[in-house]
Amino acid sequence: MRAQVTYERIVRAAQEPQHWLTYSGDYKSWRYSTLDQINTSNAKNLAVQWVFQSAALGQFETTPLVINGVLYGTGQDNRAFALDARTGRAIWRYQRRLPEKIQACCGMVNRGFAALGDKLFMATLDAHVLALDRKTGNVIWDVEAADYRQAYVFTVAPLLVKDKIIVGVAGGEYGVRGFIDAYYAQTGKRAWRFYTVPGPGEPGHETWAGDSWKTGGAPAWITGSYDPELNLIFWPTGNPAPSGYGGERGGDNLYSNCMLALDADTGKLKWHFQFTPHDLHDYDATQVPVLLDAAWQGQPRKLLLHANRNGFLYVLDRTNGKFLSAQPFTHVTWAKEIGRDGRPVIAPGSEPTMEGTRTCPGALGATNWFSPSYSPQTGLLYVASSEECEIFTSAPQKYHQGHDFLGSIYMPASGEKAWGALRALDPFTGEKKWEFIYFSPPWGGALSTAGGVVFAGDSEGNYVVLDATTGKDQWHIQLGAAIYSSPMTYALDGSQYVVIPAGAGLFAFALPRK
């Protein structure tokens, strides 16, 4: 058994489904496994194998890695742990001491590790990047990426590419200047930084009025994808700041709400595509991009699929960023359509006002950071979706370092019940093939497998297994707390396990042994 994680193993991660080597399962970010022991005929027999308690409150957003029988996860409040993946028994626990005041808009969360060799890599709430020893959890190196007192935080699971760790910063609600960093895995030395808000003299700087670029936001807090052939990292960015008021940041506000294609070695921008120029509704594009090689209008293309928080499913050519199509996958009122040039045709009267404007999707979006899944078996893209409209208000706001910088508030539209669904979409047309209705908007993503099933979770704590072709419920269990993560799977001793966090617990399920 190979003990060391190598870049080459991650490139070929689909060939060793017994492990889970990177955040989305592989570089294409399909969150799909060829494991098929759990399938539509036996999912009803799933049973809890073990439960691990993180001993922390708040949202448990990790996607663990599993390497050679050991599960590595991160938790709330800068926690991390290694477990025996067979029993859930802890091998080590780690917690980095938190400073008194951390400005994390949306919870003291962390989404997971990256791994290379005998090291694990974690990006922390106080804006450090760490390498931990996989066997002990001891810190090998620790670098400060930015000043947490200026509201720079990390919640992202890093992406390992060759010899570098890629991370993106959060803080769009506080007027940070977003960036994506690469660090050498061996030493922690920074290899490159790409600022997601261009400075003076850089292309795109002209898309910010006055000095608004200095507090422009455009964070990068979800793990991107990677194409080894193109040597490009595809990394999405979030909202411009202040998110709900654009009066002082005239222009498109590049590279907020973009898909960025960066050279993995140098961090140089190869292309960008902006989904929501001059955003006024907090429509971060921080959703995981899915890479797919397929025929498009009869021609083989390297595609990038992106189910965006703004309500549209985009298809891009990932070699050059060319826009191919965009179709709504939820109710959308802010834009009439996406034009042939890829720019939205804004619906008149949809901008936030002092009095408030009802707009769909709501500020938390048609979907959010939780992962979609693509199954090559069904050819469908599974997207946890929300149907919620909100009243957006807007007003000027003065920037104060380290404080909320929103320029707005938003609230549910009166008398409208928000709900959600896991939707199976044709990735090329956006056509909805089926949906499984959730009682409320979800915060859990999806995992599809060769067993013909999709694993997912809802905000009321139900973990569900659905038929990947029909959406029919095969099995579900109430876990007692909202699910704020995306499922993953691995195999050990002849059993396929599926793992999902809920509340403070990390739950592992498998079929009963004969």
Place this chain on the structure above:
Amino acid sequence: MSDPNNHYGSPLEYATVTAVMPDGQRITGIAKNEDTFSLQLLGRDEKLHLFLKKDLRDVLHERRSLMPAYTEQMLSNEDLQDLLAYLTGLRGE
């Protein structure tokens, strides 16, 4: 209190929910809890009804409270004040 259907932008906390049985029988009340698969209903009969949605024909949600609305003509502000004073003055034995 006098206008229970107006929560000033927030969802109604005590909205009316009706569980429809396979035979068409209806039980109406407020949802103490509800999710994708189940409903815990406090009925107008003041009994708890615990349902699995797969056993129901339908679940109907109405955006109105079961509490009656009182206009100024039905319940004057002065009477409302008196009622509140009485209720807040109640003490257990």
